Amino acid sequence: MTLSPRSEALALRIYNHCVPLEWDCTHADVADALGEDVRRVGNVCRNKGWNQRLRVTSKSTSSRREYAINAHDLRRLV
Numbered sequence: 001m002t003l004s005p006r007s008e009a010l011a012l013r014i015y016n017h018c019v020p021l022e023w024d025c026t027h028a029d030v031a032d033a034l035g036e037d038v039r040r041v042g043n044v045c046r047n048k049g050w051n052q053r054l055r056v057t058s059k060s061t062s063s064r065r066e067y068a069i070n071a072h073d074l075r076r077l078v
Contacts, residue, residue: 001047010036011044023053030054 003011013034018025027045031038045051 003044003047007040007044007047010034010040011048014041014044014048014050018050018053023050024055026055026057 014030017030017033025033027042028038030036030045031041034041042051045054
């Protein structure tokens with residue numbers, strides 16, 4: 001299925017958010033960070049084939065995720 005330009009733009013935002021986190025986030029985490037509806041994020045991820053990359057649960061024990069979030073936040077401040 002071909003995505004609309006608006007959905008493709010969201011896909012790019014999702015990708016840019018998730019790569020620094022090594023995809024260690026849920027649909028809800030991504031939606032919250034991007035200010036989007038979780039169903040819309042889920043639909044785009046499904047169409048892009050990214051659902052298997054994202055976590056299903058909200059619990060994470062990864063210290064790399066904390067480091068990536070801090071690095072991501074720092075880039076937004078610059």
